[in-house]
Amino acid sequence: xxxxxxxxxxxxxxxxxxxxxxxxxxxxxxxxxxxxxxxxxxxxxxxxxxxxxxxxxxxxxxxxxxxxxxxxxxxxxxxxxxxxxxxxxxxxxxxxxxxxxxxxxxxxxxxxxxxxxxxxxxxxxxxxxxxxxxxxxxxxxxxxxxxxxxxxxxxxxxxxxxxxxxxxxxxxxxxxxxxxxxxxxxxxxxxxxxxxxxxxxxxxxxxxxxxxxxxxxxxxxxxxxxxxxxxxxxxxxxxxxxxxxxxxxxxxxxxxxxxxxxxxxxxxxxxxxxxxxxxxxxxxxxxxxxxxxxxxxxxxxxxxx
Numbered sequence: 001x002x003x004x005x006x007x008x009x010x011x012x013x014x015x016x017x018x019x020x021x022x023x024x025x026x027x028x029x030x031x032x033x034x035x036x037x038x039x040x041x042x043x044x045x046x047x048x049x050x051x052x053x054x055x056x057x058x059x060x061x062x063x064x065x066x067x068x069x070x071x072x073x074x075x076x077x078x079x080x081x082x083x084x085x086x087x088x089x090x091x092x093x094x095x096x097x098x099x100x101x102x103x104x105x106x107x108x109x110x111x112x113x114x115x116x117x118x119x120x121x122x123x124x125x126x127x128x129x130x131x132x133x134x135x136x137x138x139x140x141x142x143x144x145x146x147x148x149x150x151x152x153x154x155x156x157x158x159x160x161x162x163x164x165x166x167x168x169x170x171x172x173x174x175x176x177x178x179x180x181x182x183x184x185x186x187x188x189x190x191x192x193x194x195x196x197x198x199x200x201x202x203x204x205x206x207x208x209x210x211x212x213x214x215x216x217x218x219x220x221x222x223x224x225x226x227x228x229x230x231x232x233x234x235x236x237x238x239x240x241x242x243x244x245x246x247x248x249x250x251x252x253x254x255x256x257x258x259x260x261x262x263x264x265x266x267x268x269x270x271x272x273x274x275x276x277x278x279x280x281x282x283x284x285x286x287x288x289x290x291x292x293x294x295x296x297x298x299x300x301x302x303x304x305x
Contacts, residue, residue, distance in 0.1 A: 016166035023134060029163055036200035037155050037163065042138060045146055049137075050129060050154040052200050055220055059085065062224035063217055064099065066092040067210050069231030071282040072240035081301035084226075087217065089209045091241040092229070093118050096125075103220075104151075105131040105213050107158070107205075112139040114248060119144075126150045131216055134163050156216070159184065159194065159202030173204070187266040193259075195270050206263030207255045208232075214267050218276065225271075225278045226300060232256060233286040256286070265291050 006021050030039030032053070040047045064086045066072070077098035086099035090111050093101070104122055106112065112119055122130060123140060128151040132140075137153055159177070161167040168176055170192035177184040183198035194204040199219045203212050210230060217225055229240060238247040252260060268291040271278055279300055280292040 017164075019161040019167050020164055023138060023163065027134060027138065027163075029134070032200070034198075034200045035202075037134070037157070040134070040137070040155060042141055045141070047137060047141065047146065047153065050152050052154060052156075055129075055154070056198075056200075057219075057221040059221045060223060062226060063087050063103075063220075063222040065089070065210065065213050065217065065225055065227040065230075066095050066099070067227060067229035067231075068092055068239040068241060069229035069282060069285075070234055070237045070240050071231050071284065072229040075228060075281065075297045079298075079302065085222075087213055088122075089213055091115060091118055091239060093121055094241045096121075101125065101128050103129050103131065103216070105156075105209060105216060106136055107133055107156075107209055107212055109135055109139065110248070112136060112143070116143060120148075123149050123151050128152070129154050131156050131212075133157060156199055156212070157202050159196060159204050162202055177201075185270055187262060190262060190266070193263050193266050195263075195267050197270075204263075207252060207259050211260075211263055211267065214271070214278075218271065218274070223276050225276065226281055227279065227292070228281045228297070230280050230287060230292070231282050231285050232260065233284070261287070261291075268292060 005025060010021060026043050028041040029037045032038045034053060036052045040049050062084050064084050066086060066088045068089065068091050077095060080098055085102040087103040088101045089105050090108065123144060130151045131154045134155060137155060140149060157163060160173060173194055174186045174191035177194065182201050184194045184196050187193040196203050196215045197218060199216055203215050232252065235250055235253040238244055264287055268278065278292045280287055280294045281297045281300060283294045283296050285294060
């Protein structure tokens with residue numbers, strides 16, 4: 001039946017709407033004037049989602065962003081810093097033995113499919129807000145059932161392919177959002193590299209989930225962002241939560257120079273302008289310190305002045 005509806009959708013919609021084909025006609029949405037999805041129904045069930053407007057600027061101070069580079073293994077988290085909200089991505093959940101995650105973001109659909117045991121633990125956390133896309137919510141409901149979702153779901157969208165709206169090609173992004181007078185800010189020489197200061201209007205992708213987490217953290221109101229595991233090198237090594245035998249592939253090496261690095265440089269300038277400090281706890285990261293300052297975990301939290 002799913003393939004039947006997919007064929008109908010393809011025949012009745014332009015190719016630019018193809019990213020919606022797995023959701024139609026199972027998902028129904030309602031939007032607020034500010035752009036975000038506020039009502040969600042999937043397979044005839046109402047799915048509760050967070051009110052993104054109520055989260056805008058709600059928090060302040062520092063937050064710990066936990067990426068998944070191998071360098072995380074070099075940090076002694078048994079010495080936790082002072083209480084600080086933790087924001088995880090993908091497989092960083094194993095660090096929950098050291099941090100109580102308040103926020104999480106997963107936008108890689110392959111992660112939902114390949115790491116269901118991790119996803120099951122994340123959605124069972126009552127005090128956690130999981131930011132994910134409509135496709136991610138559909139995967140969660142299909143695999144685990146609505147009754148097993150204990151966390152708060154916050155629905156976010158890729159600015160290039162919002163639900164039931166035509167997809168935008170990379171070179172079309174700046175022209176579209178500038179005309180809309182949106183909260184998006186673009187790199188001066190790149191129409192395809194944007195950064196959203198209002199996630200209700202969509203979030204810009206740069207090939208890595210941490211780029212999404214930066215935009216979300218800014219929207220939430222945090223002013224000091226500590227990032228563990230932002231290595232962006234050693235792509236042939238397992239992520240800190242993987243072993244060599246279960247290592248999942250990554251395309252980051254191929255897009256690092258032309259997309260990831262200039263995107264982080266753009267984010268750095270924007271965040272500095274907004275007086276937001278970003279600290280990369282991976283001292284051997286391929287992200288230069290002129291983009292994000294590099295400080296070891298011990299020096300960042302335990303060095304005495």
